[in-house]
C-alpha cells in the first residue's frame with residue numbers, strides 16, 4: 001500500500017482536503033528545503049511556518065494541523081519540551097514528526113516515547129520520503145487515536161450500568177477505595193449513603209421485569225437530579241444505589257441530602273399508566289468518623305441500611321457504635337445458635353391450656369428455651385428472629401416438632417391430651433413441611449389429633465397462596481391448626497373463611513384493660529363471639545387474673561391460657577402440677 005493510498009483509505013474519500021502542516025525550524029535554509037521538498041510531491045498542501053518554540057506553540061494552539069514537522073534544536077526551548085506541550089494540548093488529531101540534523105538513536109527513542117510519530121534526519125529528506133513520512137505518521141496517529149477511543153469506550157462499558165447509565169459497582173468500588181485514603185490524607189470528610197428501594201421485589205414480581213426496569217430508570221433520574229456535582233452516584237445492582245458524598249459543609253449537608261432523597265423518592269412512579277408506590281431505605285456511614293477504611297465503611301453503611309429496613313423502611317439510619325454492638329451481638333448469637341444446633345442447647349417448656357368450663361388441662365403449648373452457656377436461660381425473643389433471618393429456624397423448628405411429639409408420645413406430658421407446636425413463617429414456606437410432619441407423627445406413633453400447630457396471623461397474609469396449600473396438607477394429615485396472636489395481624493374474615501383452620505388464639509393484648517375497661521371488654525366479647533360464630537374453637541392467651549378468666553369464660557371462650565393458671569415449665573415440673 002502506498003502512502004497516498006493509505007491516506008485515501010483512512011480519510012474515506014476525504015483526502016482531497018489539503019494537508020495542513022506546521023513547519024517549525026529556526027533555520028530559514030532548512031525551512032525552505034523542507035517546504036520545497038514537500039511541494040514537489042504535488043499534493044494539496046497548506047504549510048504554516050514558525051521560527052521559535054514560542055511561535056510554534058502559539059500557532060499550534062490557534063490552528064488545526066494534520067501534522068507538525070518539528071526541529072529538535074530551537075533557540076528558545078528543547079524540542080522534547082515543545083513536543084510534550086503540543087501533546088498535552090493536542091485534541092488527538094495532530095501527528096508530530098521530529099526533524100534533526102543528528103543521527104542519534106537514543107534521542108530518536110526518547111522522542112518517540114514522548115509521543116512523536118517519527119524521527120527524521122534532515123540530510124536524508126527527499127520529497128518522496130518526506131511525504132511518505134507525513135502520511136504514514138498521520139495514519140499511525142489515527143490508528144492510535146482509534147485504539148485510545150475504543151479503549152475509552154471499553155472502560156466506559158466496564159464502568160457503566162447499561163440500564164440506568166449510572167456508574168456501576170466496579171466504578172463505585174474503585175472510587176471508594178481511592179476516595180477514602182484521599183479524604184484521610186487531605187483531612188476532608190465524606191459520607192457513604194447506601195440506598196435500597198423498599199418492596200421493589202413486589203413490583204418486579206407483580207408487574208414484570210420490564211416495568212421494574214423502567215421504574216429503576218426513573219429512580220436513577222431522580223437520584224441524578226438530587227446528587228450534587230462532584231458527588232458520585234452509582235447503581236450497585238438490583239434496586240441498590242450508592243452515593244459517595246463529599247461533605248464540605250459538615251454533617252448537616254448529609255442530613256439534608258438524605259431527607260431530599262427520602263422526599264423525592266416517596267412520590268410514586270408512573271410507568272405504562274401504572275402508579276407504583278416507591279420509597280427507599282438509606283444507610284449512612286461517615287469517613288473518618290465510622291471508619292477510615294473503604295471496605296469497613298461499606299459494611300457500616302450496609303448495617304445502617306439493614307437497620308433502616310428493620311425499623312420499618314422509608315427512612316435513613318446512621319451507623320453508630322450502638323448499632324455495631326447490636327450487630328456484634330447478632331453475629332455472636334448466630335454463631336452460638338449454630339453450635340447449639342450441633343451440640344444441643346435447646347429445651348421445651350410447656351404451658352398448660354385449660355378448659356374454660358371445667359378447669360381441666362386440655363392441651364399444652366410447647367415453647368422453646370435456649371440454655372446459653374454464658375447468658376443463661378433465654379426466651380424465644382432473644383434468638384428466634386435471628387434464627388429466622390439466618391435460616392437456622394429450619395433445623396430448630398424440626399427439633400421442636402420432633403421433641404414435642406416424642407415428649408407426649410412417651411407420656412412425659414402426663415394426661416395432657418394434645419401438644420401445640422408453634423411454626424414460624426420460614427418453616428411454613430420451606431418445602432416438605434407436610435412430609436416432615438407426617439414422618440414425625442409416624443415415628444412417634446401419635447394420633448394426629450394429639451398435635452396442633454400454631455401459626456401467627458401475619459404469616460398467612462403475606463403469602464396466602466402458599467399458606468393455603470400447606471395448611472390443607474397439614475389438615476389432611478388430621479393435625480389441627482390454630483391461628484396464633486389473632487387480632488394483631490390484618491387478616492380479613494374472608495381469608496379466615498377460606499383457610500382450613502380449627503382454632504383462633506385471641507392475642508393477650510386484648511386483655512390489657514380487662515376487666516376494668518368497658519370498651520376493651522366489648523371488643524373482647526365481639527372477637528370471641530365472631531370467632532365462635534365462624535365455627536372456630538377459641539383460646540384466649542395471656543390470662544393473668546381470676547377476673548380475666550371469668551370474663552373470658554362468660555364471653556364464651558373455650559380454652560384459657562396464661563400465668564393465672566400456669567407459667568411455661570419443663571415437663572418435669574408439669575407432671576406434679578397436673579397432679580395438683
Ligand code: C2E
Pocket residue numbers: 351366367368379380381384397400422423424454484485508541542543544561562563564568
Ligand atoms: P406465643 O406462641 O403467642 O406464645 C405465648 C407467649 O406468651 C409465650 O412467650 C408465653 O410465655 C407468654 N405468655 C403465656 N401466658 C402469659 C401471660 O399470662 N402473660 C404474659 N404476659 N405472657 C404470657 P414465649 O415463650 O416467650 O414465646 C414468645 C413467642 O415465641 C411465642 O408466642 C411464639 O410466637 C414464639 N415461639 C415460642 N416457641 C417457639 C417455637 O418453638 N417455634 C416457633 N416458631 N416459635 C416459638
Ligand code: MG
Pocket residue numbers: 365422454484
Ligand atoms: Mg403460640
Ligand code: MG
Pocket residue numbers: 484485505507508541
Ligand atoms: Mg400468641
